[in-house]
Amino acid sequence: MIDVALLGIIRRWHIRDQIPLREIARRIGISRNTVRRYLRSEMTEPSYAERRIASGLDKYSLQLSGWLKAEASKPRKQWRSLKQIHADLKELGYEGSYDRVAAFARQWKAGQTEWVNSSSKRTA
The missing domain is CATH 1.10.10 (Arc Repressor Mutant, subunit A)
Known part of the structure; x- marks a missing residue:
């Protein structure tokens, strides 16, 4: 390097x-x-390809996305916490940490709000 x-x-x-x-x-x-x-080359500093390392959560991402989507459609008082969702993933065999699940949920939520904002701009 x-x-x-x-x-x-x-x-x-x-x-x-x-x-x-x-x-x-x-x-x-x-x-x-x-x-x-x-x-x-005319570059002032070298650039490297970004590495994509497979996560243990990748196998459960569809299931987790489905759960998050279902939770988002419920009233706020009825939402399961991320700790409960993490416990359910553990029952399915997920061995990772709660932090990875929380990071996935944050990223998923940001993607959902971005999608809603972009679709509302199109209809205006």
Whole structure:
């Protein structure tokens, strides 16, 4: 992984000190092609693809979304708490923490309010 400081060193060695690419690659311990790519590009800092790590909650996301949708249609006094929903997921075999369920619920709710707001703009 290259950071901005290392990128600056590569450029300084190549432009100011006239050190060959092969020598820069040897000193830093990265590929010569990587050094060449960073020198040719105009970017000021490297970018990396975002990793998507599978969550233990992914298997239960459809079930959880269905429960959240059903709870949202009920009157507020009749809603189950997220702790109760987490306990129900545990009975189904979910081994994760309550925090993951709460984060999923927050994200789901934000997506629902965004969908409602965008659909109300279309009908106006």
